[in-house]
Amino acid sequence: MGAERLRSFLTSRRGHLAFFLAPALTLITIFYLVPLILSIYISLTPLKYWQLNRYLTDLSHPLENYYRLFYLVTHHPDIGKVVITTIVFTGLTLVVNVVGGLLLALATYLMEERFSLFYRTLWLLPRMTPIAVYSLLWYYFFHGSRFGILNSILLSLGVIHKPVWWGVDEKLLPWGAWMILVYVNGLVGVSFGMIIFYSALRSIPREQVMAARVDGATTTQLIRYVLIPSIKWHIVFVTVWELLSLLTTYAHIFLLVEWGLIDKWWGTTWALFVFNTAFTAQALDQGLAAAAATVLVAIGLVLGLITLKIMGFKELMIEPRGEL
Numbered sequence: 001m002g003a004e005r006l007r008s009f010l011t012s013r014r015g016h017l018a019f020f021l022a023p024a025l026t027l028i029t030i031f032y033l034v035p036l037i038l039s040i041y042i043s044l045t046p047l048k049y050w051q052l053n054r055y056l057t058d059l060s061h062p063l064e065n066y067y068r069l070f071y072l073v074t075h076h077p078d079i080g081k082v083v084i085t086t087i088v089f090t091g092l093t094l095v096v097n098v099v100g101g102l103l104l105a106l107a108t109y110l111m112e113e114r115f116s117l118f119y120r121t122l123w124l125l126p127r128m129t130p131i132a133v134y135s136l137l138w139y140y141f142f143h144g145s146r147f148g149i150l151n152s153i154l155l156s157l158g159v160i161h162k163p164v165w166w167g168v169d170e171k172l173l174p175w176g177a178w179m180i181l182v183y184v185n186g187l188v189g190v191s192f193g194m195i196i197f198y199s200a201l202r203s204i205p206r207e208q209v210m211a212a213r214v215d216g217a218t219t220t221q222l223i224r225y226v227l228i229p230s231i232k233w234h235i236v237f238v239t240v241w242e243l244l245s246l247l248t249t250y251a252h253i254f255l256l257v258e259w260g261l262i263d264k265w266w267g268t269t270w271a272l273f274v275f276n277t278a279f280t281a282q283a284l285d286q287g288l289a290a291a292a293a294t295v296l297v298a299i300g301l302v303l304g305l306i307t308l309k310i311m312g313f314k315e316l317m318i319e320p321r322g323e324l
Contacts, residue, residue: 036297043290050286065291081265082273085174089181089269090246096186097242101193102235106223108194109201123194126187135255138184142166142261167262174266181267184252189245193238200231236311240304247300250275270296 044062047055072079104123108116126134141149144165151163167177204227212226228235250272257267268276274296276282278289308314 039290039293039297042286043294045287047286047290049284055287065287066295068288069291069295078265079273081174082268082270085178085181085266085268086247086270088174088178089185090243092178092182093186093189093246094239094242096182097189097193097246098235098239100186100190101238102197102228104190104194105197105201106227108198109227110219120194120198123191127191131251132255134188135184135252135259138180139256139259139261142180144168167256167267168260173263177262177267180256180262181253181269184256185246185249188252189242193242196234196238197231200234201227204230232312233316236308236313236316239311240307243307244300244304247271247296247303 042056043065045055045058046061046064073083104119108120111119129137140147143149144151144163144167146152146155146163148163150166151160154160155163164172166172167180169176208226208230209222212222217225248271250269253262253267253269253272254275256262257264257272270292274289274292277292278284278286283289
């Protein structure tokens with residue numbers, strides 16, 4: 001009887017859905033839900049210096065880390081810089097990644113294939129380059145000595161008369177540090193958007209594009225009324241993905257801050273603050289870091305839902321009306 005029910009379930013629609021979703025749900029549970037639950041639990045403990053035996057079971061003051069975090073945000077000037085930097089970095093880089101990726105995809109879609117392949121490959125280089133190597137390239141580019149590539153170019157052109165430390169000069173802060181953060185991370189993110197958008201554009205039936213051309217549509221009209229409306233799903237996906245990704249980005253930033261290229265606080269995002277609080281010798285406060293990480297997850301969830309609402313995700317989910 002039990003075997004018969006199991007066979008009936010596996011051959012049903014729900015059984016097919018469970019079969020195909022099981023691998024993804026397993027991975028999400030192991031690599032996302034379990035770490036999230038552990039982070040929330042650790043945020044309720046006074047865990048420090050990785051002394052698990054001493055602190056891991058101490059739940060006497062479960063909200064202490066959240067009180068400390070709130071006090072730091074409202075009273076500590078450097079943590080205030082981290083919050084502002086996170087907002088500016090996420091907002092500006094998101095625009096660069098989504099709009100830049102869309103423009104690159106449209107440009108490569110409309111040009112001849114031989115040129116399109118070359119430019120698409122060129123823009124993929126930042127994403128294929130190892131993080132340390134990629135960060136080192138921009139370290140030398142924005143370096144504040146006369147041997148920095150940007151300084152060398154501007155000095156030779158007479159634009160500046162002495163080397164500029166773009167990411168740490170008090171006169172340029174905070175925008176100097178923000179410029180480097182957005183530029184370095186934007187080049188990586190824009191290639192992701194380009195790949196998704198270009199693939200979506202190539203999936204549009206050629207007959208639809210040809211019909212628009214025959215009807216006299218200009219390139220601008222083709223883009224506005226045919227191409228972009230056809231890839232709304234992909235625009236929503238890339239926007240939400242990039243938003244959540246930027247909120248948790250810290251690898252490139254960590255290296256640039258450690259190497260002294262950008263200011264320690266005006267160049268630190270919330271995700272990097274979490275990492276430094278948990279793992280650097282100056283802090284090693286895992287309880288506080290877990291509380292900050294939990295807050296970041298909550299903010300990401302809220303912003304993701306708001307973005308889906310603004311971009312009309314619910315309308316995209318409605319089944320089309322009329323006969324098919």
